Amino acid sequence: MKSIVNNKLERFVGILLVVIFMTLGVYGACFAQDTLTVDIFGPGQRKVNVVLLPPRTLDEGKYQGRNGVNLPLPAEAELFDKDLHRDFEYLPFLNIVPLTAILGGDPSSGVKPGEVDLKPLRLSKVDFALTTGWTIMPSGERKVSLRLIGTYNGRTVVGKRYSRVSEDVLGMIADKFSSHVMRHLTGHSGFFESSIAFVRKNGKDKEIFTVSPQGRNLEQVSALGGVNLSPCWSIDGNRLAFTRLGSRQHLLCIWDKQTGKIDQKTFPGNTVISPTYLPNGDLAVTLTLNGDSDIYLIGSNFKPRKPLAKSWAIEVSPDFDKSGEKMVFVSGRFGNPHIFMLNMKTGKVTRVTHDGKYNTSPTISPDGRFVAFSRQTPLGHRIFVHDMKSGVERQLTFGPGNDEDPAFGPDGYFIAFASSRDGEYKIYLTTRHGDPAMHVPTGKGVAKTPAWRGPGSS
The missing domain is CATH 2.120.10.30 (TolB, C-terminal domain)
Structure with a gap:
């Protein structure tokens, strides 16, 4: 009888340890994703998957609340999106995931972390999502807000807002933001300003x-x-x-x-x-x-x-x-x-x-x-x-x-x-x-x- 109890106890402890290790593994993976970095100087560099979500136009008066998704995009938006894509393509450790590869397509209703459904991004093994929000002021001035959102922690890891945006500075803004992203992921920057x-x-x-x-x-x-x-x-x-x-x-x-x-x-x-x-x-x-x-x-x-x-x-x-x-x-x-x-x-x-x-x-x-x-x-x-x-x-x-x-x-x-x-x-x-x-x-x-x-x- 005592041996039967001991065997059951050993089995229970074994199962408990497996559950604990599995739980630690899950949290460990989340923690690794939460502090995701890339050692570009190491013997091997991991690939980081990023998706660039479609740009949206924001209503300045509702910016802190809901966004105006029906407002037309400024003409600069398409050019800027191409500049961002091109800059990200110059970073070999970044793998740009096409939106067509995401289950259900565009998972966002806005540009903030709470307005992006992270579940389909995680299923597609996407590490980061980039959102772009445009604001057109009554004066005609353009502003653009950029957020790099971690799909496993749901937080903005790099966020920048630029004012007085015009076509002639789109490339410079893309370069500056890409430099911030590179510094966050690798600890190094400067490539885009060299x-x-x-x-x-x-x-x-x-x-x-x-x-x-x-x-x-x-x-x-x-x-x-x-x-x-x-x-x-x-x-x-x-x-x-x-x-x-x-x-x-x-x-x-x-x-x-x-x-x-x-x-x-x-x-x-x-x-x-x-x-x-x-x-x-x-x-x-x-x-x-x-x-x-x-x-x-x-x-x-x-x-x-x-x-x-x-x-x-x-x-x-x-x-x-x-x-x-x-x-x-x-x-x-x-x-x-x-x-x-x-x-x-x-x-x-x-x-x-x-x-x-x-x-x-x-x-x-x-x-x-x-x-x-x-x-x-x-x-x-x-x-x-x-x-x-x-x-x-x-x-x-x-x-x-x-x-x-x-x-x-x-x-x-x-x-x-x-x-x-x-x-x-x-x-x-x-x-x-x-x-x-x-x-x-x-x-x-x-x-x-x-x-x-x-x-x-x-």
Whole structure:
């Protein structure tokens, strides 16, 4: 009898423990969803599902109560919706779920959390719902309210309202809100406020242009004629250095963002290749002062101070981490072009690449851990990334055509590069995980050698 009671008690306790664990599992899952974040720098990034619900027009007088769903949408609403979709598509960790995939269609009656039926969204494994509400004031002024609502906690996790909305600022508002969303999910932002400098072919000339990663604010920097190459931003974003191939010699050009003026400098030896800013404002550039192409440190007075990389071979393409303590560069000192790293404090040079016979265009992540570069393969040039901590090397791009000129973004997550995959060289974006390439609109003409300017610069 006692054994029967014990067996029943053990079974009851076992069932109770299973129920407790299942309950904890459910609450644990809800808690995980409640604090949903994305580690974009980890070994793997999870996908976050988001649905963009149809925009609605709000009655300003009833905004705090019920909304005026029958009011017509302003003309800007459709354009703004496209801008938001495009911005979200640039974030590889976001998966935009079409409204047609939601059971029953649009689950919202308004724009607030209590006006969105979250059950069908959860069933469709949607993590967030974005609502957009437009207000048209009696004066004609447009306002837009944006809410990113968590489907598992039913709360607004990112909410912003913008006034004086007009067609010419729709892209900027979409960028600002997308930046807030990225910061909430990843702890990082700035991608949408950054800028990429690049070389674009204009007829027979090659000039320097700038554009946002999403293809906005396209601007021509130089109009010098001839061939202008290798743009590089200063750390504060106020200056842009590049090389101009003059009729008799190379010139170092410095564009001042504030004034729009370009200062041109000459150096002995007639060669100025791949100028690059250090974090302190100095420059590193390849010069041929003594007949050899070596990398020199250039001070604020534009006088060569000392060689940073010197050998019998060609030394080119320097790039620095955020601290300025590590410089990667290309050298042919072992016969073929390979990537090397210089410790600026100790002067020690470490070889980065050993595979392949042609490795060029290195770029180092701001934290100094990753080095991306272009390698010639039997199928064309491809972008690779080398982990300096683990020594692991991985191919990021696979063509078709050639993939060249990688440039790390200021967050160390995105990488811009040039590719001929569609027949003509254009600028594309990927991540250090090798996510599918995204095209950056740069206008007509071949576009190459991207260089990234960080956000928050003046």
